[in-house]
Amino acid sequence: MNNKESNIEKTKVMVIGAGVAGSSIAGELSRLGYEVHLYDKNKGPAQETSSHETALAHPHVGKKKSKLQRFTQLANRLANQKWSEAQLDHQAFEPLRELSLSKCRDLSDLFDEMGLQNDVQILTKEDAYFRTNIQATGLWYPTAAVYSLPMICEKEISSIDKSCIYWNCQILKIQKEKDVWQVFNHAGELIGSAPILILASGIEVQNLLKTIDIDLAIRPVRGQLSTFHIKKESLLVPHLPKKVIRGDGYCLPAKLLETQDWHWEVGSSYDEDHSDILPWDKSDQENAIKGLNLIGCDHSHLKDMLVINTFVGIRSASKDRLPLLGPIPNQPGLLVACAYGSRGVLWSALGAPVITAYVEAFFAGADRLRAGFLTGASAPLFAEVVSAVNPGRFLRGVLATRTSNSKPIFPVS
Numbered sequence: 001m002n003n004k005e006s007n008i009e010k011t012k013v014m015v016i017g018a019g020v021a022g023s024s025i026a027g028e029l030s031r032l033g034y035e036v037h038l039y040d041k042n043k044g045p046a047q048e049t050s051s052h053e054t055a056l057a058h059p060h061v062g063k064k065k066s067k068l069q070r071f072t073q074l075a076n077r078l079a080n081q082k083w084s085e086a087q088l089d090h091q092a093f094e095p096l097r098e099l100s101l102s103k104c105r106d107l108s109d110l111f112d113e114m115g116l117q118n119d120v121q122i123l124t125k126e127d128a129y130f131r132t133n134i135q136a137t138g139l140w141y142p143t144a145a146v147y148s149l150p151m152i153c154e155k156e157i158s159s160i161d162k163s164c165i166y167w168n169c170q171i172l173k174i175q176k177e178k179d180v181w182q183v184f185n186h187a188g189e190l191i192g193s194a195p196i197l198i199l200a201s202g203i204e205v206q207n208l209l210k211t212i213d214i215d216l217a218i219r220p221v222r223g224q225l226s227t228f229h230i231k232k233e234s235l236l237v238p239h240l241p242k243k244v245i246r247g248d249g250y251c252l253p254a255k256l257l258e259t260q261d262w263h264w265e266v267g268s269s270y271d272e273d274h275s276d277i278l279p280w281d282k283s284d285q286e287n288a289i290k291g292l293n294l295i296g297c298d299h300s301h302l303k304d305m306l307v308i309n310t311f312v313g314i315r316s317a318s319k320d321r322l323p324l325l326g327p328i329p330n331q332p333g334l335l336v337a338c339a340y341g342s343r344g345v346l347w348s349a350l351g352a353p354v355i356t357a358y359v360e361a362f363f364a365g366a367d368r369l370r371a372g373f374l375t376g377a378s379a380p381l382f383a384e385v386v387s388a389v390n391p392g393r394f395l396r397g398v399l400a401t402r403t404s405n406s407k408p409i410f411p412v413s
């Protein structure tokens with residue numbers, strides 16, 4: 001092999017899965033100059049869970065600065081910076097019906113003290129009614145947005161060389177041969193090899209790891225969103241929201257049709273250990289109730305909500321609700337990006353730079369990750385993200401007990 005060839009081989013990376021997780025990683029690596037080979041079993045990007053057109057992202061806030069809270073605030077900033085053109089709606093409101101005016105002031109002061117003034121504000125009942133059509137005090141998220149996951153995927157993969165994208169290409173087996181990872185199709189044919197292999201195929205990551213006898217504890221969680229048709233004469237119409245409302249689930253602003261009737265999208269159901277992609281009536285009913293609760297209406301309006309469309313997807317999820325991002329212990333060059341749960345936008349925004357940092361460290365021969373690669377992230381925050389999302393925490397059996405967190409990777413400051 002001459003120098004040029006060996007250099008090319010050194011910077012080649014394979015990514016399995018062109019949902020929002022895989023596309024965002026593949027896009028980021030490609031923009032950095034890596035030769036990215038992207039494989040997906042479907043005919044194009046975002047055909048499975050990431051076919052979701054209305055994914056809400058917002059920073060999580062609360063009285064305590066929890067890990068989840070700090071990571072989502074960072075991820076939300078990254079998503080806003082990267083994917084503003086895939087945002088279909090902005091801001092969101094969370095009604096907190098029991099909140100008194102004095103508690104509002106306390107909370108508002110607290111958010112200011114915590115430096116959250118850009119992420120969350122308190123709305124009085126009157127303000128909320130004016131902005132959202134919901135009569136309740138609550139939290140206003142100025143930086144929340146609704147994203148089209150297919151638009152994010154299209155944008156991300158546009159930077160990859162088209163001849164290195166393989167559609168209708170299901171990977172059924174992976175294996176390591178000398179220092180190179182190999183991927184095989186349904187016919188058992190070797191169809192690609194590279195020093196780095198990134199598995200971003202949603203719940204399917206589990207099956208691919210099983211082909212090398214690794215058992216990763218992630219589970220499928222079925223979700224359904226429902227769009228309801230509401231006739232113009234319904235008593236529900238004056239209460240329909242003008243903005244995204246979140247709480248137990250979320251709903252989009254209702255859309256006025258030419259007929260003066262309305263369409264209103266509400267979600268999502270959350271059924272652990274189910275993978276059925278057919279629509280369920282039960283989930284539509286749950287969503288209808290969720291929607292009425294979100295806007296503070298009683299259930300007598302259920303009869304006015306006619307289901308006209310559903311979206312069903314299978315999330316992959318971990319026990320601690322954080323994603324799995326990083327290397328599989330004792331398998332150099334093998335990385336995973338999955339378990340994004342209900343936070344596909346946020347964890348994709350964070351996942352791409354985390355995985356990229358590992359890839360850079362791998363090719364540089366470094367055993368430590370570069371700090372500060374996340375815009376606006378301090379070195380301690382970066383260290384916390386990296387160790388909290390390490391897949392080693394969920395590996396079952398010998399691999400986990402031998403290596404789990406025994407050799408954590410910390411950034412250089």
Ligand SMILES: Cc1cc2nc3c(=O)[nH]c(=O)nc-3n(C[C@H](O)[C@H](O)[C@H](O)COP(=O)(O)OP(=O)(O)OC[C@H]3O[C@@H](n4cnc5c(N)ncnc54)[C@H](O)[C@@H]3O)c2cc1C
Binds near residue numbers: 311
């Ligand atoms: C009802 C519902 C509502 C949701 N709401 C929100 C929300 O409001 N906000 C938010 O941020 N997120 C939301 N999510 C979550 C979000 O949709 C997911 O986290 C995200 O789409 C997961 O992306 P992914 O790339 O990991 O998986 P996927 O989109 O499933 O991508 C995996 C890809 O891998 C490919 N693949 C699988 N196996 C193989 C193989 N063996 N070989 C080759 N290719 C393979 C598939 O074809 C697919 O393209 C919601 C999910 C659901 C179901």
